[in-house]
Amino acid sequence: MKQATSHSREMGLQQAAARADAHHVVAILNGDVSANEAQPLRDYCDAWMRAGRSFVEMQDHRHAVNDHLRQWRLWCLGSGVEEMNEPTPPLPPGLILWNPPECTDGRPALAYGIEGSAYNAASRAALRFGLLITSPEGQLLGRCPRCRRYFLNTSGHRNKVFCRPECARDIGARRATRRARTLERDVKLRRALSAVAKLNEKAFDKDVKKWIAKQAKVKVWWITRAINRGELSLPSNSSVTASQYRRR
Numbered sequence: 001m002k003q004a005t006s007h008s009r010e011m012g013l014q015q016a017a018a019r020a021d022a023h024h025v026v027a028i029l030n031g032d033v034s035a036n037e038a039q040p041l042r043d044y045c046d047a048w049m050r051a052g053r054s055f056v057e058m059q060d061h062r063h064a065v066n067d068h069l070r071q072w073r074l075w076c077l078g079s080g081v082e083e084m085n086e087p088t089p090p091l092p093p094g095l096i097l098w099n100p101p102e103c104t105d106g107r108p109a110l111a112y113g114i115e116g117s118a119y120n121a122a123s124r125a126a127l128r129f130g131l132l133i134t135s136p137e138g139q140l141l142g143r144c145p146r147c148r149r150y151f152l153n154t155s156g157h158r159n160k161v162f163c164r165p166e167c168a169r170d171i172g173a174r175r176a177t178r179r180a181r182t183l184e185r186d187v188k189l190r191r192a193l194s195a196v197a198k199l200n201e202k203a204f205d206k207d208v209k210k211w212i213a214k215q216a217k218v219k220v221w222w223i224t225r226a227i228n229r230g231e232l233s234l235p236s237n238s239s240v241t242a243s244q245y246r247r248r
Ligand SMILES: [Zn+2]
Pocket: 144, 145, 146, 147, 148, 149, 162, 163, 164, 167
């Protein structure tokens, strides 16, 4: 029982560490933390989301990630390493460690190592990305269609799209405005069409657009634009034809 509790606490710590790492990646992606691997990391993450968060579907990017990751090696540090089948310190000269643990308290710790010559923005981006997508947090990565910021969807709602309620509300408001405008245009167009229909019974004069505009309670330019869009057609002087109502 005690063992199980300690095991689950260990798991909890690992999850918390993965979550913290993922938040760090998001901060880099958003430019909140300066890192020169930000751009290649964005390319990988955008491709990851386009591919439905599936590495297999990432195609060309998958090869680039693998090529860079191939240069990284996993190293075991700290005391107690003799029991493990990993190389022990001292490390080969020229090897750079990724996030070396500051203090292991005598416990062994894993770290990624790479030759100094291969330690660059591209290889760091590949490792950050690789670590992210091999943790459950990789499935939580999202990019807000409104403000374009990256975020981790920790809301528990799988289909969350926007980073904050403000962004979601904003989009909702814009949709409502667009709907209202379309509705208003439809009303004006119906009035204009009924005016055109009445034209048939009236004498056709030079100021026909002005007359229709007055009937439809719109400006003359509105009538001109509706005609140019093909939503409204005026009957010709000689042959009075039925006008077409074309919904967008
Ligand atoms: Zn947003």
